[in-house]
Amino acid sequence: MTRIKQFFNSFFFYRFIRDPVAIGSFIVLAVLFISGFGAPVIAPHNPYDTTTIDIMDSELPPFWYPDSDSRFLLGTDSQGRDMLSTMLYGMRVSIFIGLGAVTLQAFLGITIGLIAGYKGGRFEAFLMRVADVQLSFSTYMVAIFFGALFQAAFGMGLYENFAIPMLIFIIGFAEWPQYARTVRASVLGEKKKEYVEAARVIGLPSRRIMWNHILPNTLTPVLVISTVQVANAIMSEAALSFIGLGMPVTRPSLGSLIKAGFDFIFSGSWWITLFPGIMLVILILSINLLGDWLRDFLNPKLYKG
Amino acid sequence: MKKMMILFLAAALLFPFSAGAKTLRLAMDADPVSLDPHVQLSGGMLQYSHLVFDPLVRWTKDTKIEPRLAEKWERMDDLTMRFYLRKGVKFHSGNELTAKDVAWTLARLKRSGDFKGLFEPFADPVIIDDYTIDIKTKKPYGLLLNMCTYIFPMDSKFYTGTDKKGHPKDTIVKTEWSFANENESGTGKYVVAEREQGQKWVLKAFPDYWDKNTGNVDEIILTPISEDATRVAALLAGDVDFIMPVPPQDFDRIEKADGIKLITMTGSRIITFQINQKRREEFKNAKVRQAMVYAVNNAGIVKKIMKGRAGVAAQNSPRGYQGHNPALQPRFDLAKARQLMKEAGYEKGFTVSMIAPNNRYVNDEKIAVATAAMLSKIGIKVDLKTMPKAQYWDQFDAQVADIQMIGWHSDTEDSANFYEFLYMCPNKETGYGQYNSGNYCNKRVDELTLASQSETNVEKRMAMLQEVEKILYDDAAFIPFHWQMLSWAGSDKLKNANDIINVMNFPYFGDLIMK
Numbered sequence: 100m101t102r103i104k105q106f107f108n109s110f111f112f113y114r115f116i117r118d119p120v121a122i123g124s125f126i127v128l129a130v131l132f133i134s135g136f137g138a139p140v141i142a143p144h145n146p147y148d149t150t151t152i153d154i155m156d157s158e159l160p161p162f163w164y165p166d167s168d169s170r171f172l173l174g175t176d177s178q179g180r181d182m183l184s185t186m187l188y189g190m191r192v193s194i195f196i197g198l199g200a201v202t203l204q205a206f207l208g209i210t211i212g213l214i215a216g217y218k219g220g221r222f223e224a225f226l227m228r229v230a231d232v233q234l235s236f237s238t239y240m241v242a243i244f245f246g247a248l249f250q251a252a253f254g255m256g257l258y259e260n261f262a263i264p265m266l267i268f269i270i271g272f273a274e275w276p277q278y279a280r281t282v283r284a285s286v287l288g289e290k291k292k293e294y295v296e297a298a299r300v301i302g303l304p305s306r307r308i309m310w311n312h313i314l315p316n317t318l319t320p321v322l323v324i325s326t327v328q329v330a331n332a333i334m335s336e337a338a339l340s341f342i343g344l345g346m347p348v349t350r351p352s353l354g355s356l357i358k359a360g361f362d363f364i365f366s367g368s369w370w371i372t373l374f375p376g377i378m379l380v381i382l383i384l385s386i387n388l389l390g391d392w393l394r395d396f397l398n399p400k401l402y403k404g
Numbered sequence: 405m406k407k408m409m410i411l412f413l414a415a416a417l418l419f420p421f422s423a424g425a426k427t428l429r430l431a432m433d434a435d436p437v438s439l440d441p442h443v444q445l446s447g448g449m450l451q452y453s454h455l456v457f458d459p460l461v462r463w464t465k466d467t468k469i470e471p472r473l474a475e476k477w478e479r480m481d482d483l484t485m486r487f488y489l490r491k492g493v494k495f496h497s498g499n500e501l502t503a504k505d506v507a508w509t510l511a512r513l514k515r516s517g518d519f520k521g522l523f524e525p526f527a528d529p530v531i532i533d534d535y536t537i538d539i540k541t542k543k544p545y546g547l548l549l550n551m552c553t554y555i556f557p558m559d560s561k562f563y564t565g566t567d568k569k570g571h572p573k574d575t576i577v578k579t580e581w582s583f584a585n586e587n588e589s590g591t592g593k594y595v596v597a598e599r600e601q602g603q604k605w606v607l608k609a610f611p612d613y614w615d616k617n618t619g620n621v622d623e624i625i626l627t628p629i630s631e632d633a634t635r636v637a638a639l640l641a642g643d644v645d646f647i648m649p650v651p652p653q654d655f656d657r658i659e660k661a662d663g664i665k666l667i668t669m670t671g672s673r674i675i676t677f678q679i680n681q682k683r684r685e686e687f688k689n690a691k692v693r694q695a696m697v698y699a700v701n702n703a704g705i706v707k708k709i710m711k712g713r714a715g716v717a718a719q720n721s722p723r724g725y726q727g728h729n730p731a732l733q734p735r736f737d738l739a740k741a742r743q744l745m746k747e748a749g750y751e752k753g754f755t756v757s758m759i760a761p762n763n764r765y766v767n768d769e770k771i772a773v774a775t776a777a778m779l780s781k782i783g784i785k786v787d788l789k790t791m792p793k794a795q796y797w798d799q800f801d802a803q804v805a806d807i808q809m810i811g812w813h814s815d816t817e818d819s820a821n822f823y824e825f826l827y828m829c830p831n832k833e834t835g836y837g838q839y840n841s842g843n844y845c846n847k848r849v850d851e852l853t854l855a856s857q858s859e860t861n862v863e864k865r866m867a868m869l870q871e872v873e874k875i876l877y878d879d880a881a882f883i884p885f886h887w888q889m890l891s892w893a894g895s896d897k898l899k900n901a902n903d904i905i906n907v908m909n910f911p912y913f914g915d916l917i918m919k
């Protein structure tokens with residue numbers, strides 16, 4: 100109880116409550132998260148359960164058209180899946196993969212970047228060259244490699260069940276150098292500063308200096324790239340799904356839904372790609388706005404009075 | 405060649421306007437790779453052959469055989485067919501067509517890497533006189549006449565001798581320079597006047613063409629446009645008069661446009677799923693396979709996913725093929741499918757894997773997703789993976805999944821080709837069943853298919869092939885979907901565009917009449 104009270108009295112909350120953009124994007128994001136993760140309860144249909152889909156319901160328009168079907172509020176896609184439900188389920192997958200991949204990237208990148216920056220010398224050179232090698236492999240190559248490995252080891256059937264953890268691992272593993280480089284650069288800037296020297300003088304172990312003293316001061320750029328990387332991860336997932344290495348086509352994510360709908364945009368069935376597109380834009384925009392606000396809050400130089 | 409061209413150009417300069425010159429501007433996705441018709445066995449090269457050469461016989465729109473350079477033919481015995489050649493047919497070089505040219509061309513076909521497989525059953529022909537030739541096969545061969553549609557006689561005198569590099573003029577070379585790749589002398593209606601590979605071709609009508617009863621196009625300008633949208637845009641803007649192929653997503657746009665006609669025709673490429681009996685115990689049970697066929701609403705897929713632009717199939721052979729069995733109808737019946745699953749003892753269902761390409765056939769991925777949904781209704785849960793064709797065929801050959809998609813077009817325009825490659829027991833030595841990833845194996849199918857190869861009586865052969873089709877249908881050897889559509893589009897200036905197209909996708913531009 101005191102914790103919560105403490106939070107409401109904090110400066111963080113004080114600043115948050117006075118910024119309408121932050122509140123707005125937080126509310127939107129909260130609604131999207133709740134509806135995404137609550138999809139099995141909220142969504143009128145279960146599009147991942149293929150037994151309920153009928154091809155004869157395909158490409159029905161949204162409710163305001165005369166030939167729409169009352170069962171499908173926002174129309175159906177080319178397979179006869181309810182758009183609204185598929186979007187909610189797809190968003191859940193996208194958020195899951197986006198956050199999961201970024202968490203993994205951040206964990207790997209921050210650890211490696213911090214150690215490399217702080218230790219310096221040969222160790223640093225080695226770690227950063229590893230990062231360069233990793234960067235030279237595109238995400239798709241990593242995905243093809245692990246996808247093939249996984250399939251050879253466990254067969255195709257199992258792949259479908261493990262698609263989400265696999266994608267989190269692939270996207271997270273392929274892009275950690277982004278974090279490592281950013282963190283290392285900031286660490287290099289911080290480690291010569293007086294407070295680090297002071298901490299060293301009083302004899303604190305380097306682990307503690309790294310994690311408790313330097314890391315908090317390098318988090319600003321990390322938070323900024325995190326918001327970009329969530330969006331990137333969601334898009335990587337869409338691209339991987341297209342080349343057959345992402346989510347199974349019977350369980351579309353938001354990204355693959357947009358891609359699938361793109362074929363129909365000129366033939367009149369615009370809703371298949373537009374609705375999930377709008378949803379993705381809102382999702383990413385609110386994450387970015389919130390990230391922006393967080394950066395401003397964390398950066399004392401940007402205090403606006 | 406050069407001399408002839410000058411003569412020809414002079415003639416063209418003198419007469420063009422008196423006859424009211426008609427120019428057809430044609431855009432294709434790619435231009436022919438060479439002037440030598442034996443370099444490659446492909447749709448594009450055969451389309452070219454029909455412009456610049458003439459076959460002995462050719463297919464009509466309703467898949468009958470009609471005489472071209474051969475006026476008539478008769479079967480002498482099980483191994484021999486006698487052809488009577490048209491008299492007074494001139495090659496572009498001025499030489500006259502004789503039986504010797506036909507024999508020479510056949511010998512060259514047997515040397516061509518791409519064609520020799522198709523002409524393997526042929527023995528050396530016997531020349532009776534200048535205008536009569538006996539074409540012989542090693543064993544009785546039912547498709548002799550079909551194969552004669554691939555014999556485009558070449559000018560043996562013109563192609564004999566050595567070229568400037570010292571190689572024989574008739575050498576078949578795929579990529580480098582060769583005499584035959586750069587020069588042509590056929591009997592066809594058009595002479596290649598100008599050619600910039602990949603840019604532009606100009607074909608002019610041959611003044612001495614034997615067939616006076618043809619179309620009125622004097623000049624064809626062929627431009628390859630590989631980008632789908634650009635090709636359609638060129639037609640809509642009036643830059644070209646005829647395009648092939650037409651991307652399906654633009655069908656509606658072209659149909660609505662003024663002054664442009666869309667021509668579609670059910671083709672002969674069948675789309676199917678093969679059910680692998682070697683990987684899955686369940687699929688050995690014919691009832692399970694039948695249940696799967698009954699569960700798939702392929703008419704619904706044609707209506708909704710293909711937008712009606714395909715022919716609903718229940719068998720391999722399209723109408724017009726000898727094996728087409730009119731009694732076989734699509735069988736979508738969910739209740740029956742569930743009943744069959746129950747009888748087979750798989751009421752609770754099971755999980756299978758499925759792969760399909762996502763850029764090989766029209767809407768291939770959407771068809772696979774829809775099929776997965778349909779099968780789940782009888783309790784068969786499908787783990788589906790789709791991939792680009794570059795990766796797909798390796799996976800297909802390795803048979804990584806229980807259900808795999810394949811589309812097939814018969815090179816010989818004959819039903820037996822489907823059975824030989826897709827349904828005969830797989831045999832590495834003979835090559836039969838090479839694409840039979842379902843591992844379907846039925847002695848009777850093998851027997852009948854092999855017997856049909858050497859059956860020369862059409863009635864008997866039809867009965868055999870139709871029986872095979874019936875067996876495959878009853879056994880549910882595969883899940884049939886539809887025959888893909890072929891598409892062309894042309895401006896209204898072309899009066900009989902509908903009549904020159906055919907299911908082989910060899911438009912006979914020689915017969916085209918323009919306003």
